[in-house]
Amino acid sequence: MLGAVFIALIGGAAVGMSRSINGRLTMDRGAFTASAWNHWIGFLLLTVYVLLFHRVGLPLLSDVPFFFFVGGVIGACFVVISSYVFPRIGAARSGLLIIGGQMITGLLIDLARGTAQFHPGQLAGVALILTGIYLTRYTR
Known part of the structure; x- marks a missing residue:
């Protein structure tokens, strides 16, 4: 592994x-x-x-x-x-946005296909991703 x-x-x-x-x-x-x-x-x-x-x-x-x-x-x-x-x-913002998009889309695909069970931690994870995107874009 x-x-x-x-x-x-x-x-x-x-x-x-x-x-x-x-x-x-x-x-x-x-x-x-x-x-x-x-x-x-x-x-x-x-x-x-x-x-x-x-x-x-x-x-x-x-x-x-x-x-x-x-x-x-x-x-x-x-x-x-x-x-x-x-x-x-820039590379850091681009990478964060791309990875954030991948994580959110992956979660939605798993939920749509029924390959992942929903739990509140998933919403928290998406919220953290969105918060990170916001912080890198709008704070200095």
Whole structure:
């Protein structure tokens, strides 16, 4: 478990660094151009990885339901949005707002799917997230 926690922390650091780099590229070329380059380079890297290490080639996706690809659309929107906001409001505020949005949305998804039981602590957690967002935005 400790290994997974460490890997997750590295992943979080990678997200922060990539958003910062894409934010700089956004200031030079625009959010959509920065996102396009981000996805093209990622596509090429992952294609090489799959071809080298999985030795099965790229799997056919004809039997995958169409709506499974919505995650890619949402991911592309996330990259564009975060590339746009990072240079404008800073890394700390952007990170807090993004994580706050993820936590609130995750809670709503769990509740809608019935995978989490409601308890008052969840409301307190959402209130703390919103309070933190307010404090970083409106206090100096």
